[in-house]
Amino acid sequence: MDAIVRLDRKRETVVAESSRITARNRVRADARRNRERVLVAARAVFAEHGIDAPMATVARRAGVGVATLYRHFPTRDALVRGAFAQQMETCARALTEALAVPDPWQGFQQLVETVCALQREERGFPAAFVAAFPESMSEEAQSRQRVERDFTTLVRRAQASGALRADFHPSDLVVVLLAHCGLVAALPDDGAASRRLVAYLLQSFRTDPANKPLPPPTALTLRSLPIATDSSRGQRSPRT
Amino acid sequence: MDAIVRLDRKRETVVAESSRITARNRVRADARRNRERVLVAARAVFAEHGIDAPMATVARRAGVGVATLYRHFPTRDALVRGAFAQQMETCARALTEALAVPDPWQGFQQLVETVCALQREERGFPAAFVAAFPESMSEEAQSRQRVERDFTTLVRRAQASGALRADFHPSDLVVVLLAHCGLVAALPDDGAASRRLVAYLLQSFRTDPANKPLPPPTALTLRSLPIATDSSRGQRSPRT
DNA sequence: GTCCAAGCGGACGATCGCGTCCACTTAAGA
C-alpha cells in the first residue's frame, strides 16, 4: 500500500482511503486528546454564540491552532455534527426505549418529552438539530429509515390503545420538534416556555384530554422579552 | 432657521432636526420612489436570503446605490422594521378586530390564526418578528402596553365565556408565536405544517375540545426534509 | 537514545460585508 503514487499532497488522502483500517489503533494520543478538546470547546462556543460562531473562536477556546481544528473537522457541518453526535444518539436511543415501555401512550409521551428536554438543555443543539436534519438523527439513510419505521410503530400502537388521537400523523413529530427548536432557540431561558408548549401539545394529542394541570406559565410579557438583547443577538451574528 | 451654525457636515443634521416639519412636504419625488423601491427589494431579498442578507444585495435589487439605501435606513434594523411595518400594523389591527368579535373565543381564535397566517405568508417576516420583538408590534412602549392590556382583556373574556381554559396565561401567546415563527422559518413550504400546529394548539386551548377535524397532515418524513438544502441554508448564511 | 512521520500552530492571502465620503445629477421653486 506504500507503493501507490506519492504526489506529496495526495499522500494523506491515499493513506486515509486505503489504510485507515489498520491505522485505526495508531492514532496518536495527543491527536485524540485534541479532538476531544475541540468538541468540548465547540459545544461551549456554539452554546454561547450560536453555531455560526467563527471557527477560530472554537480553536482558541480549545487551545489548539486552526489547522488542527480543520484537520479533525474539515467543514463547519462536520464540527457541528461531531459536537452534538452524543445528543443525536440519545435521541435515537430514546425512541428504542419508548418502544420498550409497556403503555404505548406513556412511551410516546416519554419520547417527546425526552427529546424536547434534550433540546432545551443543550444550548446550540436545537439549531444543529434543525440545520443538520437530513443527515442527522443517525449516520446513514438506512438508519434513518429505521427511526421512521419505529416511530410509526409507536404511533400505531398508541392509537390502537385508544390514548393517541386517530388523526395524529407521524409527520406531526417533525412539526412539533421544529416548532420546539424555534422556541428554545428564540428564548434562551429556564425552559419554562418549552415545558409549557410541550404540555399543551401532548394534551392536544390525547384522545381523552384528562386535563392534567399545566406547568406554570412563563414570566413573559409582550414588552419584557429577552429577545433582541445583545446576548441573543449574538446567537445570529457572533463576535469573538 | 438658516442662521444656525453651518459647519459643513453638521448642516444636514441641523436641518433634519429643526426644519423637518416644514420640509415634510418637500421630500423629492425620486427620493420617495427610491425609498419604496428599497422596501420592495428588501422584502424580496429577505424572503430569499433571510434578514441577514447583505445590504448591497438589497441595494442592487432595488436598482439604487448603497448610499441611497443607507440614507433612508441607517441600520439594518431600520430597514427590517421598515420592510415589515405593514405586517406589524396588520398584527396590531388584528387584535383590535378580535376584540370586536361578539364571541370572545372566536375572536381569540381569529387573532391567533390571523397572526400565524401572516407569518406563514410573508417569508422573512417571522425572523423579523422574533428579532425585533421588543421594539415591534407597535412603535412605542405605551402602544405595546396597550396591546398587552387588550390581549389580556380578550383572554379574560374568552375564559369567562367558558370556551378558553382557565389556566391559559396571556404569556402563552408569546410561546405560541415564537414556536410558530421557528416552524415556518425552518420549513419554507406551503404552510401545511403551520396550519397543523395552529390547529393542535387551538384545540388544546379550548375547555371543551370539540375535536374538529385537523387540517391535512404534512408530507414530511424524517428523511425527506427540505431543511439544510442549499435554498434553506441560504436563510442562515446568505450569499450574493 | 534515535528517528520520522503524524500532528501541530500560526501566519497569510483571499474574500466578503460594512458604512463613509465625495463628486456628480436632478427635482423643483423662482
Place this chain on the structure above:
DNA sequence: TCTTAAGTGGACGCGATCGTCCGCTTGGAC
C-alpha cells in the same frame, strides 16, 4: 431658464472570517 441643495451612485478603506500552506514539534516504534 436658472439656481441650488437634496439626492444619488459607486469607489474605497476597514475589519472579520475563511481555509491553506509550511516549517517546527513530538509521540511512539525500534
